[in-house]
Amino acid sequence: MQLMTPMARHQAGVTLIEMMIALVVGLIVTGAVLALVVSIMQSNNETIQATRLTQELRSLADIMTLEMRRARGLTDPLANVGMGGAAASECDIAPVASATCLRVGYRCDAAAGTGQFRTFTFSNGDLLLGTSTTAPVACGTGSALNSDELVLDSVVMTGGADGSVNVAMSGHLSTDNASTQRTLTRTIWPRSAAVTP
Numbered sequence: 001m002q003l004m005t006p007m008a009r010h011q012a013g014v015t016l017i018e019m020m021i022a023l024v025v026g027l028i029v030t031g032a033v034l035a036l037v038v039s040i041m042q043s044n045n046e047t048i049q050a051t052r053l054t055q056e057l058r059s060l061a062d063i064m065t066l067e068m069r070r071a072r073g074l075t076d077p078l079a080n081v082g083m084g085g086a087a088a089s090e091c092d093i094a095p096v097a098s099a100t101c102l103r104v105g106y107r108c109d110a111a112a113g114t115g116q117f118r119t120f121t122f123s124n125g126d127l128l129l130g131t132s133t134t135a136p137v138a139c140g141t142g143s144a145l146n147s148d149e150l151v152l153d154s155v156v157m158t159g160g161a162d163g164s165v166n167v168a169m170s171g172h173l174s175t176d177n178a179s180t181q182r183t184l185t186r187t188i189w190p191r192s193a194a195v196t197p
Contacts, residue, residue: 117137127155128140
C-alpha cells in the first residue's frame with residue numbers, strides 16, 4: 001500500500017469550503033454586474049423617453065413657428081402700401097385672453113374675403129389646429145397636431161410688447177405617467193404682424 005505524500009494530497013482537488021467561498025464570490029460579482037447592466041438599461045430608457053418628448057414638443061413649436069412667421073402676409077402687398085393695420089386686420093396674430101388660443105392669418109385678400117386662417121388651441125391635452133380659407137376659425141376646433149404618445153399639460157401663448165409671440169408648452173409621454181416631463185419655451189417674431197395681448 002502506498003501512502004499519499006502532502007504534495008499529492010494538495011494536488012488532489014479543492015475542498016468543499018474553498019468551493020463554497022468561490023461560488024459566493026462569483027455570485028457577488030455576477031450580481032454586481034447584473035445590477036450595473038439593469039441600471040444602464042433604465043438610464044438609457046429614460047434618456048430615450050426624454051429625447052422623444054423633446055422631439056415631440058419641438059415639432060409642435062416648429063409648426064406654430066412656420067405658421068406665425070407668415071402672419072399677415074398679404075396677397076397683394078403693393079396694393080396695401082400705406083394702409084397700416086387696416087388692410088387686413090383679420091390676418092393679425094391674435095392671442096385670445098385665456099392664452100390657450102391663438103389666431104393667425106396670412107395671404108388675406110380683403111376684397112375677395114379669402115385668406116389662410118389658422119387657429120391653435122390647447123384643449124384636453126392636445127394642441128388643435130383649425131384651418132379655413134374664408135374666416136378666422138373658432139377656438140377649440142380643429143385636429144390634434146400632437147401624436148397620441150404626447151400628452152400636453154399646458155400651452156400658453158402670449159403676445160409680447162415688441163410684436164413677438166411667446167409660446168410655452170409643457171408635456172409628458174402617455175406611456176410615462178408624467179415621470180419625465182419637459183417644458184419648451186419659444187419666442188416667435190412674425191414677419192409683419194400686429195400682436196394684441
